[in-house]
Amino acid sequence: MVKAKDKETKETEEVKTYTKEQIKEALVKKLDFLKTELDKLESKELHEEMLNEFPEWKEAIEKAVKANQEGLRVVYKRVQMIEQTIQDLGSKKKK
Numbered sequence: 001m002v003k004a005k006d007k008e009t010k011e012t013e014e015v016k017t018y019t020k021e022q023i024k025e026a027l028v029k030k031l032d033f034l035k036t037e038l039d040k041l042e043s044k045e046l047h048e049e050m051l052n053e054f055p056e057w058k059e060a061i062e063k064a065v066k067a068n069q070e071g072l073r074v075v076y077k078r079v080q081m082i083e084q085t086i087q088d089l090g091s092k093k094k095k
Contacts (some may be wrong), residue, residue: 001014001015001016001017002014002015002017003015
C-alpha cells in the first residue's frame with residue numbers, strides 16, 4: 001500500500017500497489033480467458049459452417065433433437081403418473 005495524494009482535493013488515501021509479476025500474472029489470466037472465449041466462438045462458427053455446408057446433417061440433427069424432446073416428454077409424463085400413484089398409495093395407507 002502506498003499513500004497517494006489527489007491533486008484536486010489534496011486528500012491523501014492509501015492505494016494498493018501491484019508488482020510487475022502480479023500485473024503480468026493478471027494479464028496472462030485475462031489473455032487465457034479471452035483466448036478460450038475466442039476459441040469457443042470460432043468452434044461455434046465452424047460448427048455452423050459445417051451444418052450449412054451439409055444440410056442433410058442439419059436435418060438429421062434437428063430430427064434427432066425433436067425425437068429426443070418427445071422421448072423426454074413421454075418420460076416426464078410417466079414420472080408424473082408414478083408420483084401420483086405413490087401419493088395415492090400413501091394417502092390410502094394413512095386411512
